[in-house]
């Protein structure tokens with residue numbers, strides 16, 4: 342398949358959406374046709390599923406229900422937006438993807454990485470990003486940023502122990518995919534992080550002659 346699929350991962354409050362927009366601008370300046378998306382979300386149906394998942398009223402949600410809803414939202418996103426964009430040769434930049442499910446549902450919720458891989462392989466047809474930027478931030482600092490931004494959703498409202506497991510989980514996933522995932526420190530100035538990401542992508546593109 343042509344096109345380039347880039348994802349961003351990290352703890353809540355790590356500043357992914359800011360970096361998604363900065364990278365999109367960088368890529369557009371280079372002449373690429375860029376599509377930015379978020380997971381869960383990014384299509385009308387997926388945004389509806391997102392609201393169900395994050396609604397604080399749904400505190401009774403079973404962990405497996407949660408995992409399946411993330412996978413359903415992602416299935417729609419892949420088939421409606423990501424695959425068509427990649428087939429058309431576009432650069433797709435996605436705020437989170439399957440790695441988040443491996444970490445949040447597989448590790449932090451304890452459902453197991455293999456189970457989550459299987460569900461998601463069915464949902465996405467095995468699609469993986471070409472390159473993933475993991476923005477690492479101390480979980481306490483991330484939640485502090487989130488509280489300043491407004492009301493917390495169902496996932497953000499989880500206990501500190503859950504957010505610590507997420508943080509640890511991302512380190513585990515990095516070890517599983519060392520060739521694909523690039524780790525960056527999210528407490529550095531926004532401009533410096535953006536420059537590091539732009540440098541990585543430019544190198545990646547040059548090496549592959551894209």
Ligand code: TMP
Pocket residue numbers: 353379380381411436437438439440441442443445446496497
């Ligand atoms: P966002 O606010 O970064 O868009 O993500 C929404 C929340 O959902 C965030 O707390 C991370 C969580 N999440 C999962 O638990 N599993 C997933 O597969 C994804 C994509 C997000």
